[in-house]
Amino acid sequence: MTEFVSKIDKEKRKQAAELLRSHYIKLIEQVKREEPPVLEIPKRTLTNTIYDKERKLLLLGPEKLRRNFLDLNEAKKFMQTVLMASIIYEALVNDEYPTIRDLYYRGKHTLILREPSGKSYEENTWDEQDESDDVIVDIEVYTKLLREEMLILSKEKGKVVGDMRIRSGNDVIDLSKMGHGAYAIEPTPDFIEFLDYNAEFVLVIEKDAVFQQLHRIGFWKQYKAILITSSGQPDRATRRFVRRLNEELKLPVYILTDADPYGWYIYSVFRIGSIQLSHESERLATPDAKFLGVSMTDIFGDRSKKPYLTEQERKNFIIKAKDVDIKRALELKSYEWFKTKAWEKEVSMFLEKKSKLEIEAMASKGLKFLAFNYIPEKIKNNDYIA
Amino acid sequence: MSSQEKYATISPAEFFKRNPELAGFSNPSRALYQTVRELVENALDATDVHGILPSLKTEIALVDEVRQIYRVSVEDNGIGIPPHVIPNAFARVLYSSKYVLRQSRGMYGLGVKAAVLYSQMYQERPLEVVSSPKGSKRLYMFKLKIDVVKNEPIILERRSVENPTGWHGTIVTIHLVGDWIRSKSKILEYIKRTYIITPYAEIVFKDPEGNVYYFERLTNKIPKPPKEVKPHPYGVDIEQIKYMIHQTDGKPMKLKEFLIKEFQHVGEATAEEILNKSGLRAGLEISKLTDADIARLVEALKKLEKLKPPSPEALSVIGEDLIELGLRKSFNPEFVAAVTRKPKAYQGHPFIVEVGIAYGGAITPQPEPVVLRYANKIPLIYDEGSDVMYKVVVKEIDWKRYGIEGDQYPLVVMIHLCSTKVPYKSAGKESVSDVEEIEREIKNAVQEVARKLERYISEKKKEMEAKMKLITYLKYIPEVSQSLATFIANKRDMQSDVYKELKAALTNLVLKRLNLNDVEKLQLDAYKVEEL
Numbered sequence: 001m002t003e004f005v006s007k008i009d010k011e012k013r014k015q016a017a018e019l020l021r022s023h024y025i026k027l028i029e030q031v032k033r034e035e036p037p038v039l040e041i042p043k044r045t046l047t048n049t050i051y052d053k054e055r056k057l058l059l060l061g062p063e064k065l066r067r068n069f070l071d072l073n074e075a076k077k078f079m080q081t082v083l084m085a086s087i088i089y090e091a092l093v094n095d096e097y098p099t100i101r102d103l104y105y106r107g108k109h110t111l112i113l114r115e116p117s118g119k120s121y122e123e124n125t126w127d128e129q130d131e132s133d134d135v136i137v138d139i140e141v142y143t144k145l146l147r148e149e150m151l152i153l154s155k156e157k158g159k160v161v162g163d164m165r166i167r168s169g170n171d172v173i174d175l176s177k178m179g180h181g182a183y184a185i186e187p188t189p190d191f192i193e194f195l196d197y198n199a200e201f202v203l204v205i206e207k208d209a210v211f212q213q214l215h216r217i218g219f220w221k222q223y224k225a226i227l228i229t230s231s232g233q234p235d236r237a238t239r240r241f242v243r244r245l246n247e248e249l250k251l252p253v254y255i256l257t258d259a260d261p262y263g264w265y266i267y268s269v270f271r272i273g274s275i276q277l278s279h280e281s282e283r284l285a286t287p288d289a290k291f292l293g294v295s296m297t298d299i300f301g302d303r304s305k306k307p308y309l310t311e312q313e314r315k316n317f318i319i320k321a322k323d324v325d326i327k328r329a330l331e332l333k334s335y336e337w338f339k340t341k342a343w344e345k346e347v348s349m350f351l352e353k354k355s356k357l358e359i360e361a362m363a364s365k366g367l368k369f370l371a372f373n374y375i376p377e378k379i380k381n382n383d384y385i386a
Numbered sequence: 387m388s389s390q391e392k393y394a395t396i397s398p399a400e401f402f403k404r405n406p407e408l409a410g411f412s413n414p415s416r417a418l419y420q421t422v423r424e425l426v427e428n429a430l431d432a433t434d435v436h437g438i439l440p441s442l443k444t445e446i447a448l449v450d451e452v453r454q455i456y457r458v459s460v461e462d463n464g465i466g467i468p469p470h471v472i473p474n475a476f477a478r479v480l481y482s483s484k485y486v487l488r489q490s491r492g493m494y495g496l497g498v499k500a501a502v503l504y505s506q507m508y509q510e511r512p513l514e515v516v517s518s519p520k521g522s523k524r525l526y527m528f529k530l531k532i533d534v535v536k537n538e539p540i541i542l543e544r545r546s547v548e549n550p551t552g553w554h555g556t557i558v559t560i561h562l563v564g565d566w567i568r569s570k571s572k573i574l575e576y577i578k579r580t581y582i583i584t585p586y587a588e589i590v591f592k593d594p595e596g597n598v599y600y601f602e603r604l605t606n607k608i609p610k611p612p613k614e615v616k617p618h619p620y621g622v623d624i625e626q627i628k629y630m631i632h633q634t635d636g637k638p639m640k641l642k643e644f645l646i647k648e649f650q651h652v653g654e655a656t657a658e659e660i661l662n663k664s665g666l667r668a669g670l671e672i673s674k675l676t677d678a679d680i681a682r683l684v685e686a687l688k689k690l691e692k693l694k695p696p697s698p699e700a701l702s703v704i705g706e707d708l709i710e711l712g713l714r715k716s717f718n719p720e721f722v723a724a725v726t727r728k729p730k731a732y733q734g735h736p737f738i739v740e741v742g743i744a745y746g747g748a749i750t751p752q753p754e755p756v757v758l759r760y761a762n763k764i765p766l767i768y769d770e771g772s773d774v775m776y777k778v779v780v781k782e783i784d785w786k787r788y789g790i791e792g793d794q795y796p797l798v799v800m801i802h803l804c805s806t807k808v809p810y811k812s813a814g815k816e817s818v819s820d821v822e823e824i825e826r827e828i829k830n831a832v833q834e835v836a837r838k839l840e841r842y843i844s845e846k847k848k849e850m851e852a853k854m855k856l857i858t859y860l861k862y863i864p865e866v867s868q869s870l871a872t873f874i875a876n877k878r879d880m881q882s883d884v885y886k887e888l889k890a891a892l893t894n895l896v897l898k899r900l901n902l903n904d905v906e907k908l909q910l911d912a913y914k915v916e917e918l
Binding site: 021025028034036075076078079082086089093111112113114116121123125 | 855857858859860861862864865866868869871873874876877878884887894895896899913914
C-alpha cells in the first residue's frame with residue numbers, strides 16, 4: 001500500500017515513531033531496574049499556564065506531575081497513558097491514520113481480574129472518549145509531539161483560497177484555482193510546503209457563509225488577500241496554517257468575527273492559544289494577529305470615529321446581550337492578555353451598551369459595503385485591535 | 387351503689403379462667419402458641435437444670451377440623467415427676483416446684499395450669515400425662531381436669547405399667563381449640579429461637595401440616611445449672627416472708643435464728659442490726675409475728691447498709707461460647723461475638739445480662755437490627771415494641787458509630803437476661819419492663835459486643851482496602867506490560883519475552899510496595915486476568 005503514500009508522510013511517521021518510542025523505552029528501563037515507572041508530565045492546569053508577555057503567548061509553566069504507576073491514585077491514568085501511547089505507536093509503524101475516535105475504540109476493552117474464589121472484578125480501560133482524549137493530550141505534552149505529527153487525523157474544518165501555490169503530499173495545489181470551492185486545510189499543516197504566492201495579507205473570517213460571499217465577489221483577487229475561514233471555533237490545523245503564513249511569509253493576519261465575547265475569544269485563541277491547549281500555543285498561536293472587527297466603535301462610533309451603522313441600522317441589527325454574554329465578557333476581562341487599553345475600552349463599551357452584532361449584519365447592509373468599503377477601509381486606517 | 391351487690395371469693399383457678407389473657411391465652415392462635423411454650427419450657431426445665439442433655443419431641447396435630455381442636459404433645463427425657471405430685475403439678479393453680487429461689491424458665495407456677503384451664507373451657511378431652519421419674523421401674527399415666535371452683539385436680543384415670551427400658555421423662559398431651567394458621571409463624575419462630583439459646587438440645591417438631599423439623603444437638607456442653615439460694619434481704623416483700631414462715635411447717639424458731647438461717651449474707655452482726663432497726667426482739671417466735679411486725683421487718687431489711695449484693699449462684703447463664711455457637715449455626719453470619727457480663731442486682735434480685743451479636747454473611751439486611759430477646763433462656767416473641775431490650779438495641783444504640791454502613795442492618799442482636807426475678811410486664815411473659823439497673827446493664831453489654839463488631843468491621847475494611855489496592859494493580863499490570871512491550875516488539879504480543887519480563891518486574895514492584903507476606907504472595911498466582 002505504501003507506494004501511493006506521500007513521501008512526507010513516510011518521513012514524518014518515522015520521526016514520530018522514533019521519538020515516541022524513545023520516551024517510552026525510558027519507562028521500560030525504569031521497570032527493568034526495578035524502579036517504579038514514572039511519567040513526568042507538565043501540568044495542564046490554569047495555575048501552571050503562563051502568559052508570556054514578551055512573546056504574547058500562553059505557555060505551560062514549569063510544574064510537572066509525576067504519574068507513578070505505584071501511586072494508587074495515578075495507576076489507572078498511568079495504564080491509560082501507556083495503553084494509548086502503544087496504540088498510537090502501533091498505528092505509526094503500521095502506516096495507519098487513526099482519528100481520536102478510532103484510538104478511543106482501539107483501546108477500549110474490559111479488564112477482568114478473577115479471584116481464586118471465582119469472584120471477578122471488571123473495569124473498562126476507559127468508558128468515555130473524554131478519557132482517551134485526555135491521555136492523548138498527556139502524551140503530546142510528555143513527548144512534545146503534536147497529535148498531527150503522530151499522524152492522528154481529525155475532521156477538516158478550515159478552508160483557504162488565494163493567489164498561492166502549495167505542496168500537499170505529492171501534489172501541487174493552486175489555491176487560486178479552487179473554483180467556487182476552497183481548499184480544506186489538512187489536519188497536518190506542517191507537512192504543507194509553501195511554493196509561491198502573490199498576497200499582501202491574510203483575512204480570517206469566523207463565519208463560513210461570509211467567507212463564501214467574499215470569495216465569490218472576488219475580494220481576495222482585488223485586495224491580494226489569502227482568505228481563510230475557521231467555521232467557528234478554529235481547529236488546530238487552521239491555527240497552525242495561519243501561524244505559518246504569518247511567521248514564514250511575514251503576512252499580516254486580520255481576524256473578523258462577530259461583535260460579542262464569543263467572537264473575541266475566537267480571536268484570542270488564534271492570537272494567544274486556548275487554556276486547555278496551552279502546550280501547543282508555542283506552535284499554533286499567532287501573536288501578531290489583529291482583531292479587525294466587528295468592534296464596538298464600528299457600531300457606535302466614538303469621539304474620533306464615525307460609526308459604520310446608521311441609527312436605523314443599529315436599531316435593526318443589534319441583538320441584546322444575554323446574561324451568559326455578560327458573564328463571558330467579565331471573564332475575558334480578567335485574562336492577562338485582555339488587559340490592554342484597547343480591549344478594556346472594547347469590553348467596557350460592550351458592558352455599557354449590552355449589545356452584540358453578527359458579521360452578517362454588515363453584509364446585510366450590503367455585501368459590497370462589507371467587501372469594498374468596510375474591510376479595506378479598516379485595514380487602510382489601521383483600525384483594529386492588536 | 388347497688389345494695390344487691392354480692393361479694394364472693396373465687397379460687398385462683400376461677401380467676402385465671404375468667405382472665406385467660408393475663409396468662410397469654412387471649413384467643414385461639416395465642417393459646418396454641420402459649421401452650422406449646424409452656425410445655426416446651428417445662429420439658430427443658432426438667433432436663434438441663436438437672437444436667438441432662440435435652441431431647442424434645444413436640445407435635446401439634448389437628449384432631450377436629452370443624453371445631454379446630456388441636457392436640458399438643460411434648461415429650462422430654464427429663465427427671466420425670468413423682469406420681470403423687472402429678473395431679474397437683476398439673477391441675478392445681480399456683481402449686482409449683484418452682485417456688486424456690488433459683489433461675490428457671492417457668493416462674494409463676496401458673497403456665498401449664500393456665501393451658502389446662504383454657505383446654506377444658508372449649509373442649510372436653512382431658513389432659514394426659516405420662517411420666518417415669520429417673521430410676522423408676524414404672525411408667526405412670528394420668529388423665530386429669532381441674533375443678534375450677536375448688537382449685538383441685540380431678541383425676542379421671544390413673545394407671546401404671548412396667549418400664550422395662552429404663553426410659554425417664556414426661557409426655558404431656560393437651561387438647562385445645564387453636565388456630566394454627568395464625569400462630570404458625572410465631573410458633574416456628576419460638577422453636578427456632580429456643581434452639582438458638584439451647585444448642586445442646588435436640589428438638590424434633592412435627593406440625594399439623596405434616597412437616598417435621600429436626601434441630602440437631604450442636605454440643606454436649608450444658609451450662610452450669612443454677613443453685614437454690616436463700617433470699618437476699620433487699621429482695622423480699624411481706625408476702626414472701628409470710629410464705630417463708632409457712633414453709634418452716636410450724637417448727638418453733640426465734641426471729642434472730644430465722645434471719646440468720648433463711649437469708650443471704652445475714653450473720654450475727656447483721657441480724658442484730660435488723661432487730662435494732664425494726665425494734666423487734668431477737669427471741670420473738672416467728673409464728674407469733676403480726677402483719678405489722680413483718681412490715682417493719684421488711685422496712686428494716688431494705689435499710690441495711692453495706693450489704694453484699696445478692697448471690698449470682700442462683701443464676702444460670704448460657705455462656706459466650708454457646709451463644710456464639712447458636713448464632714453461628716442458625717444464621718451463618720460472617721462474624722459473631724458474645725459477652726456474659728458480671729452479676730448485678732436490682733431491688734435485691736441478682737441478674738446477669740448476656741449479649742450475642744451476629745453480623746453479615748447469610749443475614750438478610752433489614753431496616754432495623756433483628757432483636758432476639760430471652761429471659762431465663764425463654765425466647766420472648768410477642769410485644770417486642772414495649773420491651774426494654776428492643777428499646778436499647780433499636781432506639782438507643784447508634785449502630786453507625788460501630789461501623790455499620792448504609793441504612794440496612796445485616797445484624798442480629800441476642801440479649802439474654804437471667805434473674806431470679808425477671809421484671810415481666812405481664813404474666814404472659816412476653817416483654818421485660820424498663821428497670822433502670824437492667825436497662826443500663828443491657829446497654830453496657832450491647833455496647834461491649836458492638837465494640838468487638840466495630841473492631842472486626844474496621845479490620846475487615848482495612849483488609850478490603852489492602853486487597854482492593856492489590857486488585858487494582860494486578861488488574862492493570864498485564865495491560866501496562868503489554869503496552870510497554872509494544873515499543874520493543876512493535877506489536878501487542880503476550881508471548882513475547884519482554885512482556886513476561888515487564889510483567890514479572892512490575893508484579894515484584896507492587897509486592898514490595900504493598901508489603902505482602904509470603905502466604906499472600908503464594909495466593910497471587912491464583913489470580914487470573916482476562917480481557918474482554
